[in-house]
Amino acid sequence: MPISDAKPALPTKLPMFEVRSTADIGLGWFATQDIPPDTVIMDEDLMLRLPRSSAACNLKKALSKLAPLEKEAFHSLSGDTDSDKLWQNCHPLIGPADVLGVSERTEVGIYNQCSRINHSCRPNAVRASENDIMSVVSQKGIKTGQQITISYLTDNFQTVKARLHELRSKNEGAPGLASCWDRGCRCEVCTASSEELKADDKRRNTLASLRARFLSEQGHGFETMNTMIKLMNDEGLYLSLMGMPALMKMITVTTHISVHATTPGEVHAATFIVGVRVKLHSLKAKPELNGRDGTVVLAFDAKSGRVGVALDLDSDNEKKLPLSVKPGNLYIPRSLDHRKFS
Numbered sequence: 001m002p003i004s005d006a007k008p009a010l011p012t013k014l015p016m017f018e019v020r021s022t023a024d025i026g027l028g029w030f031a032t033q034d035i036p037p038d039t040v041i042m043d044e045d046l047m048l049r050l051p052r053s054s055a056a057c058n059l060k061k062a063l064s065k066l067a068p069l070e071k072e073a074f075h076s077l078s079g080d081t082d083s084d085k086l087w088q089n090c091h092p093l094i095g096p097a098d099v100l101g102v103s104e105r106t107e108v109g110i111y112n113q114c115s116r117i118n119h120s121c122r123p124n125a126v127r128a129s130e131n132d133i134m135s136v137v138s139q140k141g142i143k144t145g146q147q148i149t150i151s152y153l154t155d156n157f158q159t160v161k162a163r164l165h166e167l168r169s170k171n172e173g174a175p176g177l178a179s180c181w182d183r184g185c186r187c188e189v190c191t192a193s194s195e196e197l198k199a200d201d202k203r204r205n206t207l208a209s210l211r212a213r214f215l216s217e218q219g220h221g222f223e224t225m226n227t228m229i230k231l232m233n234d235e236g237l238y239l240s241l242m243g244m245p246a247l248m249k250m251i252t253v254t255t256h257i258s259v260h261a262t263t264p265g266e267v268h269a270a271t272f273i274v275g276v277r278v279k280l281h282s283l284k285a286k287p288e289l290n291g292r293d294g295t296v297v298l299a300f301d302a303k304s305g306r307v308g309v310a311l312d313l314d315s316d317n318e319k320k321l322p323l324s325v326k327p328g329n330l331y332i333p334r335s336l337d338h339r340k341f342s
């Protein structure tokens, strides 16, 4: 059957990316199709699990259990198959554990495909893990041919100097990667003009102070949070970069409530920030909407006392306009897919 006859409703099994050479930083992931935001680009099981404080003998033992193709894939990650230098070659792969995925604090996992994703200080995807499975999820729309990137940083609200310091420190003691950041970070943010870099540093500094302020405002931080969200959009950063669970924790800490309410009405208005998935309940004027799912598109407005919610559309005939809903008519369902945001 010609491709054009394929039913469009069938999910494609084709990989959404290919691994190929970048112009200046080795291999990378490139989109082979347009990828919408919030798409799981890949779920990958780990290739190798090692204790963090591993020794060469552990590595050799672990490698001996791999299938020939996996072994080849592992060696190709370090670009050298000289068995005498095995540990030395592997060390760079284990050293930057955050880059490659950590299954537990005491262990590191090495992933064949996910290990190839490059860093950007303004990434378009995020890593998430559940047990041993590493998922890569798009954060914004990615065009065919565009490189797919994640952030290796623990905190994106840092200046270019601090970011480079963190990136370099991840490779300390890793001979193969020590020189990796010699020329600085090669991402679009860090290679911009000095003027743009200055503006970028300023925005990220502001974001760091806003975050600190939000934490100190003890539950009265709607305005601060809204300003942060706006500034993050300007900067091309997304909430999940801070980690949705981290954000929820911030809100939980400041409001002393559980955000995973099982019964409606327990959740504080501050929880309904843009992007949060919600369910409607107890609406008297439009009871037909009770039980419907949606996404917060306008954060809580103290003046109107309402939150803007875009419903998941049941049909094309439905209006796309956001509904103004009182926080008391919303709750966050427990089924929220947190894996996407971890």
Ligand SMILES: [Zn+2]
Pocket (backbone or CB within 6 Å): 120, 121, 122, 185, 186, 187, 188, 189, 190
């Ligand atoms: Zn950068």
